[in-house]
Amino acid sequence: MSTPLSSFRFIFLFFLSIAFSIFCSAQDAIVGESLFKTNCSSCHYLGPEEKKLIGPGLDSEIFEEHTEEWLYKWIRNSAELIESGDKVANELYEEYNKAVMTAFPHFSDEDISNILAYIKEGPSEVVVDSSESVGVNSSDESSTLLYIILIIIIFNISLLVYVKNTLKTAAGIQKESLLQSSLAWVQLNPSVIVFGAILIVFSGMKGCWNTLSTVGVAQNYQPEQPIAFSHKIHAGDNGIDCNYCHHTARSSKHAGIPSANVCMNCHTYINEGTITGKDEINKIYAAVGFDPNTRTYIPDYEEQPIEWVRIHNLPDLAYFDHSQHVNVAGVECQTCHGPIEEMEEVYQYSKLTMGWCINCHRETEIDTENPYYHDLHKNWIDKYHGEEVTVDMIGGMECAKCHY
């Protein structure tokens, strides 16, 4: 009686234990992942050893190179291990320019085993979201659809005309060309000529006006830049303040093209972009002479400036100062530059014409709270009897403010 049931029980228990162990190891890795991300990932990539951050990349290879016991000791307090004269530990210490890894004495054995389980398993597969690239050409598609409809209509009309003409020939009626018939119609209705003339003159005038008003106005200009830098990724998705890179906007006439060392603040370690991969970031490295594999600057490298294409250009006759607008007036960058944080490629959002400047000066109220101008502001408030004081009232429309 015992044999079938016990064997069944055995098999059941066997599968249960397997299921449980899988469940456990998965659980380990999940706990390990969060531990790794909070404690390790600022210095270690999860990947092959060559992918160095502050320390080497970590993957299953470390289990071949080191015993688990050694790893536990190293993680808990590497400095102690080095001092104890461990050969491997000292070699690593020398290799990484005597940078000591932060000790984690508060880690329990379980914590460390969870982290090691996560490292062994490697990163979970990243699902690439390709839906974004779809739909870019939707406007092109809709216009081709319109063309197709147009062609069908023209085809139908010509078919009908052909049928009509064939019927007329069959009936023996004299054929009249379209030109002849329409001329005859115009002779009967001479006012059409007047309407037509007015129409042509006005549309011509409007066309001239439109064309002339774009002369010297580079609105919507979106040149191709030497590096496919995306403001959407940096300022939008990652929420980096405009002033971080354009830090001279607060203190200078120019908002400033960030020098490459500002890029390198993050891109010393971030060597791969999410969309363009390594190609575009490598262009920064080529400009400054940085070797991403060893993470060192190449000595005596002849640095090259990155030749960004200028988009916004005010003529030499107009003076514009960023610091006055950003620092004193507190104007948001987006007021003039548009939704920069949504632009993959930057274009000129505003017209930058004099009328555009003046309009804003007429409408914008000044910040009377600024303590630097306290006495002046008090005078104006008295003078205008508490009306809102706009920029033009305090000399924002004087010619010499901008033209000198």
Place this chain on the structure above:
Amino acid sequence: MSNKIAYILVFILILTIGCGDSASDGRKLTKHPGYEYMPDMYRSPSYETYSENPLFPNNSTARQPVKGTIPRGFVPFEYDNTLDEYLQAGENLINPLKNNLSNIEEGEALYVMFCAHCHGKNGDGKGSIQHPLYGAVPSYLDDVLLRRSGTTMKELSDGHMYHAITYGFNAMGGHASQISPEERWQIIMYVNELQKENN
């Protein structure tokens, strides 16, 4: 009668032609900067900050300062970029600015511009940067001892921070070119507030 209708029709036509353009909202982005009439003054004959310059081998008007010179008013930082000097700076440097509200407010504004995307608006280390590398920034309220400074983040001294902002630290780059010495001290003053909060 028919004349009247015709006049109205013409009027409507002119209106639609006149208003058609201004009503359109879509932007037509172009790779062409457009045409310029007598562009003499559009382009400066003198070399501007970022203009190309055939006079110099790397084609850039912006020059580096002459070797061995410093800008006016510039005070060199006495500590080098080494771990020893980092520790020394931590012991010796004192914030020269007055601890007042305006400095702290200024520091907060600067903190949001230059630090918050990694260190988080509240200094909790949860910034808006999505890259995993910057996903483990320590909080200013961190209790973990055994950092290189020998203190916890909560007790990190002003000198440590000043050294770290100037030269960078671990995955953080040096911010000396972006943040002036005075601004660094203002930021540190605000970080001191963050270290204190919620205690």
